[in-house]
Amino acid sequence: MLNTTRWNRLRYSLYAPLYDAVAERAFRRPRRLALGQVVWQPGMRVLLVGAGTGLDLPWLPRDVELHATDLSPAMVRRTRRRAEALGMDVEATEMDASALRFPDGHFDVVVMHLILAVMPDPARGLAEARRVLRGDGQLCVMDKFQADDRPAGIGRRTLNALTSAVATDITRQARPLLEGAGFRIEQDTPVMMGALFRALMARPARDG
Numbered sequence: 031m032l033n034t035t036r037w038n039r040l041r042y043s044l045y046a047p048l049y050d051a052v053a054e055r056a057f058r059r060p061r062r063l064a065l066g067q068v069v070w071q072p073g074m075r076v077l078l079v080g081a082g083t084g085l086d087l088p089w090l091p092r093d094v095e096l097h098a099t100d101l102s103p104a105m106v107r108r109t110r111r112r113a114e115a116l117g118m119d120v121e122a123t124e125m126d127a128s129a130l131r132f133p134d135g136h137f138d139v140v141v142m143h144l145i146l147a148v149m150p151d152p153a154r155g156l157a158e159a160r161r162v163l164r165g166d167g168q169l170c171v172m173d174k175f176q177a178d179d180r181p182a183g184i185g186r187r188t189l190n191a192l193t194s195a196v197a198t199d200i201t202r203q204a205r206p207l208l209e210g211a212g213f214r215i216e217q218d219t220p221v222m223m224g225a226l227f228r229a230l231m232a233r234p235a236r237d238g
């Protein structure tokens with residue numbers, strides 16, 4: 031399977047100049063709905079993981095402390111440029127979601143939009159998100175998922191060999207992934223293409 035972190039760094043650096051043309055308009059509503067499920071408060075410390083070109087920035091509150099990370103330097107540069115254009119103060123850093131360089135319990139909100147279906151090991155990314163979140167913090171996820179109640183069939187798994195190499199995995203299941211990483215899902219809303227794309231808000235489970 032051609033889905034490795036090294037490949038993702040390379041291909042997203044190649045995709046970066048085209049990314050907004052593909053993803054800006056298409057995901058505007060899903061991102062707004064996902065970020066709208068978070069309970070925002072002034073002064074919150076917020077981390078965008080796999081921030082891409084920073085397309086979430088226009089939909090975030092202005093009175094929070096924003097940190098953005100991405101594997102691809104080309105994406106990080108675009109996030110910085112967007113933040114500057116929007117007049118937002120964003121600390122944008124090149125960083126692998128599977129090894130976040132932040133202390134435990136550092137963030138009130140972690141946003142993972144369209145990255146859990148891209149990373150080779152999403153469970154590792156979620157474990158890192160949980161580690162850097164405060165005990166009552168909020169995880170905001172928006173992505174494409176296979177239904178929770180049945181694993182992907184043979185047709186979808188075959189197609190996945192192609193889609194996971196060039197774009198995204200289409201077989202991952204949100205609830206097993208999030209609950210397996212110690213999260214309790216509070217909101218789970220279909221946001222695009224039926225229930226293929228979902229927006230979830232979850233918090234660390236107390237016993238997780």
Ligand SMILES: C[S@@+](CC[C@H](N)C(=O)[O-])C[C@H]1O[C@@H](n2cnc3c(N)ncnc32)[C@H](O)[C@@H]1O
Nearest residue numbers: 038042080081082100101102105126127143144
């Ligand atoms: C489909 S894009 C989503 C970008 C953005 N979150 C959005 O909603 O538009 C996936 C992003 O994840 C980044 N990425 C992939 N693997 C990563 C990893 N292991 N750590 C950090 N970023 C990663 C890619 O560079 C790319 O910018």
